[in-house]
Amino acid sequence: MNFHDGLSGEKIFFGLSEVINIKEIVRETFLIEISSSSQLAKSEPGQFVYIIPKMQKRTVLPRPLCIADADSETVKLIFKIRGKGTLCLSELGKGDKISVMGPLGTGFPLPREPVLLAGGGLGAAPLYFLAKKLRNNKKTSLLLGFKNSDEAYFIDEFKSIAKNVFVCTDDGSLGAGGNVVEKAGEIIKNEKVICACGPRPMLKGLSDFAGKKGLRIFVSLEERMGCGVGACLGCVVKIRRGGKEEYQRVCKEGPVFDGLEVVY
Amino acid sequence: MKADISAEIGGLILKNPVMPASGTWGYGEEYAEFYAPGELGAVVVKGTTLEPRQGNKPPRIAETPAGILNSVGLQNVGVEKFISEKLPFLKKNKCTVIVNIAGDSVDDYADVARRLMDEEGVSAVEVNISCPNVKKGGIAFGVNAASASVLIKSVKKEYGRPLIAKLSPNVTDIVEIAGACIDSGADALTLINTVRGMSIDINNRRPLLPNCAGGLSGPAIKPIALRMVYEVKKATGADIIGVGGIECFEDALEFIMAGASAVQVGTANFYNPMVMPEIIAGFGEYLEKNKIGSVKDLVGVAIR
Numbered sequence: 370m371n372f373h374d375g376l377s378g379e380k381i382f383f384g385l386s387e388v389i390n391i392k393e394i395v396r397e398t399f400l401i402e403i404s405s406s407s408q409l410a411k412s413e414p415g416q417f418v419y420i421i422p423k424m425q426k427r428t429v430l431p432r433p434l435c436i437a438d439a440d441s442e443t444v445k446l447i448f449k450i451r452g453k454g455t456l457c458l459s460e461l462g463k464g465d466k467i468s469v470m471g472p473l474g475t476g477f478p479l480p481r482e483p484v485l486l487a488g489g490g491l492g493a494a495p496l497y498f499l500a501k502k503l504r505n506n507k508k509t510s511l512l513l514g515f516k517n518s519d520e521a522y523f524i525d526e527f528k529s530i531a532k533n534v535f536v537c538t539d540d541g542s543l544g545a546g547g548n549v550v551e552k553a554g555e556i557i558k559n560e561k562v563i564c565a566c567g568p569r570p571m572l573k574g575l576s577d578f579a580g581k582k583g584l585r586i587f588v589s590l591e592e593r594m595g596c597g598v599g600a601c602l603g604c605v606v607k608i609r610r611g612g613k614e615e616y617q618r619v620c621k622e623g624p625v626f627d628g629l630e631v632v633y
Numbered sequence: 634m635k636a637d638i639s640a641e642i643g644g645l646i647l648k649n650p651v652m653p654a655s656g657t658w659g660y661g662e663e664y665a666e667f668y669a670p671g672e673l674g675a676v677v678v679k680g681t682t683l684e685p686r687q688g689n690k691p692p693r694i695a696e697t698p699a700g701i702l703n704s705v706g707l708q709n710v711g712v713e714k715f716i717s718e719k720l721p722f723l724k725k726n727k728c729t730v731i732v733n734i735a736g737d738s739v740d741d742y743a744d745v746a747r748r749l750m751d752e753e754g755v756s757a758v759e760v761n762i763s764c765p766n767v768k769k770g771g772i773a774f775g776v777n778a779a780s781a782s783v784l785i786k787s788v789k790k791e792y793g794r795p796l797i798a799k800l801s802p803n804v805t806d807i808v809e810i811a812g813a814c815i816d817s818g819a820d821a822l823t824l825i826n827t828v829r830g831m832s833i834d835i836n837n838r839r840p841l842l843p844n845c846a847g848g849l850s851g852p853a854i855k856p857i858a859l860r861m862v863y864e865v866k867k868a869t870g871a872d873i874i875g876v877g878g879i880e881c882f883e884d885a886l887e888f889i890m891a892g893a894s895a896v897q898v899g900t901a902n903f904y905n906p907m908v909m910p911e912i913i914a915g916f917g918e919y920l921e922k923n924k925i926g927s928v929k930d931l932v933g934v935a936i937r
């Protein structure tokens with residue numbers, strides 16, 4: 370059977386990628402590097418790939434993961450073990466092949482104004498890619514929140530690409546104590562835009578804050594997916610625009626949405 | 634001699650027997666990135682209603698062993714917008730278009746069918762008398778032979794090209810309902826829609842889907858679908874489009890041998906966007922290798 374053998378479109382790659390490297394960066398959280406393609410090399414921050422773990426344990430659907438970095442050689446992804454699919458991915462080794470579809474969805478804009486990138490937990494992953502693309506914008510600050518010091522990752526990597534990196538943890542075990550929403554209120558100065566990724570309550574909190582301060586905000590959302598390409602309407606979130614509410618697709622119009630329009 | 638992989642369904646001639654299942658392939662635009670939609674036997678679009686619909690609350694998808702549950706509902710742009718915004722793309726790509734239609738009342742269905750009759754680009758309608766997700770109407774038509782019959786008759790009055798009835802597996806006797814649809818004027822049948830099922834979120838101690846129940850699709854339902862195709866073909870001889878869990882050529886061939894004249898592929902597109910071209914190629918290779926002249930020669934060969 371000719372199952373996934375490297376057929377793909379102009380913009381979307383669909384085929385096998387090779388695992389170039391995989392390591393556990395903090396407990397149960399992995400950085401995996403896979404081989405790239407011409408389409409994946411053009412990934413934008415905030416886009417995602419749809420990864421098909423080996424068809425074990427009777428899973429059928431691919432798993433969406435944000436692109437944490439991409440060039441013509443490799444694509445980096447950071448994921449945490451949550452269930453069957455991510456467990457399966459964590460067991461991959463160098464040289465293994467996995468089936469990948471991407472890049473998919475609509476990513477973050479690249480603001481020219483002073484911008485705050487705010488990430489909570491795993492949500493820091495796509496912001497690494499975004500921060501790299503914003504290296505020419507000297508007015509970029511980063512705020513990274515984690516539960517505690519044991520869960521914090523990539524801090525040095527972030528510091529190597531951005532000047533203003535703030536870290537906070539819920540229990541104060543690393544950086545300042547407190548969560549991303551509280552800290553954003555303290556550190557924001559002349560930023561005009563926030564780009565955020567993390568748990569929904571954090572995104573809602575930041576959106577409320579941005580609304581009050583008159584800032585623009587872009588948030589990256591998660592929802593359970595079917596097709597990953599916009600065809601099944603499985604992955605919707607409610608968006609309010611011009612007084613009208615409608616469902617939009619996380620995999621197509623998203624995962625990045627205008628935070629002020631999301632009905633949380 | 635080149636193998637003949639064409640198919641015929643209720644008077645409709647298709648260049649091959651493979652098409653997407655309604656609701657899993659949008660309006661053909663999304664997968665055009667991977668191959669031309671015109672390569673398919675037909676394109677079946679999302680359930681279309683008279684007015685636009687919002688659909689159900691998310692989350693709408695839950696993975697289950699070898700399948701998925703969905704409660705998308707009938708989110709769609711409505712028949713007018715379908716015609717003005719979605720149909721032109723399909724026509725441009727020379728697709729044979731089958732529109733899946735749905736509604737809350739017999740009049741709703743009839744109105745949508747009448748509107749589609751005006752559009753040359755629509756080759757057939759597939760009447761969804763089986764969507765398990767709409768509280769009103771939907772399921773009611775599909776579980777009862779008498780109401781299915783009333784519905785099919787009124788759509789038939791409005792729509793002169795091939796009419797296909799899509800049946801629900803969530804019934805006691807599928808053969809009886811299939812017979813009622815054929816007697817009322819359906820030219821062919823699509824078997825099956827999703828099987829009602831459920832999933833519980835044990836951390837939150839409640840059903841995972843806000844709608845509680847959802848429709849099960851994917852490999853998990855293939856044996857159920859096959860059995861229904863077989864029984865209905867054997868009892869009625871009707872033209873059947875088989876659907877449920879197909880993920881490779883061999884699966885599709887099982888349906889043909891059980892009595893389907895064509896197949897639809899739904900959930901498998903989600904994990905292999907190339908699955909339909911692969912199945913089409915599989916038919917050609919199989920016929921040549923086994924020196925069989927036409928796919929039609931295989932329809933129902935397994936029936937005993």
Ligand SMILES: Cc1cc2nc3c(=O)[nH]c(=O)nc-3n(C[C@H](O)[C@H](O)[C@H](O)COP(=O)(O)OP(=O)(O)OC[C@H]3O[C@@H](n4cnc5c(N)ncnc54)[C@H](O)[C@@H]3O)c2cc1C
Pocket residue numbers: 417430431432433434435436447448449450451452453454455456491494495590591592593594619624695696
């Ligand atoms: C656009 C997008 C980007 C994402 N990026 C990342 C990332 O960079 N790193 C990371 O660790 N996680 C990310 N996630 C979440 C990740 O997809 C889930 O953790 C993962 O699918 C869980 O799969 P599982 O098999 O381990 O868990 P299971 O619970 O066994 O999964 C069962 C089903 O539910 C779905 N599911 C479970 N949790 C989620 C979730 N939070 N969001 C969407 N679907 C879910 C699975 O995909 C699968 O279909 C992202 C989700 C989305 C929608």
Ligand SMILES: Cc1cc2nc3c(=O)[nH]c(=O)nc-3n(C[C@H](O)[C@H](O)[C@H](O)COP(=O)(O)O)c2cc1C
Pocket residue numbers: 595601603654655656657679680703705706707733761764799825826827849850851852854876877878879897898899900901
């Ligand atoms: C996300 C999703 C949406 C669907 N929407 C419709 C629909 O609008 N109308 C319809 O008749 N069937 C709908 N179906 C059912 C499919 O057309 C098909 O009958 C079913 O999924 C079984 O096939 P499969 O196992 O190949 O997916 C939907 C199925 C899925 C998974």
Ligand code: FES
Pocket residue numbers: 593594595596597598599600601602603604605618619620621
């Ligand atoms: S997952 Fe199918 S539309 Fe988004």
